[in-house]
Amino acid sequence: MSAVQQLHQLLLFPLSEAELASGHDGVALSLDVQQDQAQSLLEGVLEQYTSRLGKGYGRPGELDDAQVKRWLTAHAVAQSLDFAMLCQHWYGHARQCLQGGPVPGHWLMFARLQQGSSDVILLALLPQKQVLQMQQGHLQVQSVLDLPSIQLAGRIDLTGWQQGTERCIGFLRGRGDGSPGFKRLLGCEDVMVPLKETQKLVQGLTRFAEEEAVPAEQRDQVFAQMHGALEALGERGAPLALDELIQQSWPEAPARLQTVLAEQAVTDGFVPDRRALKPLTRFKAAGEHWRLEFDRRSLRSGEVIYERQHDRLVLTGLPESLRAALQAD
Structure with a gap:
């Protein structure tokens, strides 16, 4: 405004x-x-x-x-x-x-x-x-x-x-x-559309974590808590109270998170659409000939390794069925 x-x-x-x-x-x-x-x-x-x-x-x-x-x-x-x-x-x-x-x-x-x-x-x-x-x-x-x-x-x-x-x-x-x-x-x-409102909320939360340079483990924990709270609201068909979510998820600096969400024009009073919550806990991407989805926690456990210098992902602990199929190709 x-x-x-x-x-x-x-x-x-x-x-x-x-x-x-x-x-x-x-x-x-x-x-x-x-x-x-x-x-x-x-x-x-x-x-x-x-x-x-x-x-x-x-x-x-x-x-x-x-x-x-x-x-x-x-x-x-x-x-x-x-x-x-x-x-x-x-x-x-x-x-x-x-x-x-x-x-x-x-x-x-x-x-x-x-x-x-x-x-x-x-x-x-x-x-x-x-x-x-x-x-x-x-x-x-x-x-x-x-x-x-x-x-x-x-x-x-x-x-x-x-x-x-x-x-x-x-x-x-x-x-x-x-x-x-x-x-x-x-x-x-x-004129509220729950799917769009939920997507804006997730984008605002992600932007806040990036701008605040939140450590990876803390970000994963906060995102997991938010995912659980929003998933529960969606399952019950209960509307979101944004101020309560902010106080629960980021009590040490609620004003900063509030500012970011306000800039995203995030509102409340809608029932979260669970389809839009996945980015809080999972990465998902696709190329012309591949598709990939994995949990954020796998980056911390070492199951997925991102090599920044070479800009590539390394997957570890492959299932035996996938290993056999790749070796046979």
Whole structure:
């Protein structure tokens, strides 16, 4: 995601139990985008969004009669719906989507911005917290935005959507009851393919081991543990929780592994496809007239030897049947 950005509009809507239950339109607080406070808020929300794993991806779908998709079309394509009115529609929709979720006391933020060559809409539920401040010699309790506690945020790439990009919506999966409602608020339809997601995960893990120059024996051990955990999830049909996998497999430096997987756009919430897990424990390759597959552990045991100087593999301990066939050829 490009760090170059230009903020066009930023609106905040208060959320309370009364407002979520009412049928009345809320009053938006529109921030002056030329002020440092608006830019600081945007950068703070973007920092929380981009640094988190546990994202899901999708595209505008047919949820709730595709009303979010229609609003986005009217705003970005037909240009018959301005951003303020789009947000007003969205805020009304939030009362349906977020009831029952842990959102009272939050602010619902809508931002329209340019990131690189992409027109983007950023949505986030901004929690608040109470702090003590000293004013004129007296302690006072004040409410402030608590950006590090953001659990629900989404990014819609309007440019990518109009160009046919499949994964034009990204969102934090969050925890608890609010996550499904927020995904519905985005109008997001999943486009996750477990096989592709598993392949990206394996590629990210391999890249991390190479960049960190992890010793071979340690890498084999970590990969074997990951293979076992992912294989078990696939067998049970259980979705992957990426943050848990990272903490279990690389607890000494989870942030570095998290960064690599984020760069690979690895998400979670999918059931690992066991067909894509083999590279964690096995090497497999083929030439025009040969095919080879062997376990990583065979390199440590000496059954397979890679001679770097000559760029060739030496196989030892051949089965008697293969030895006899080769000698007879």
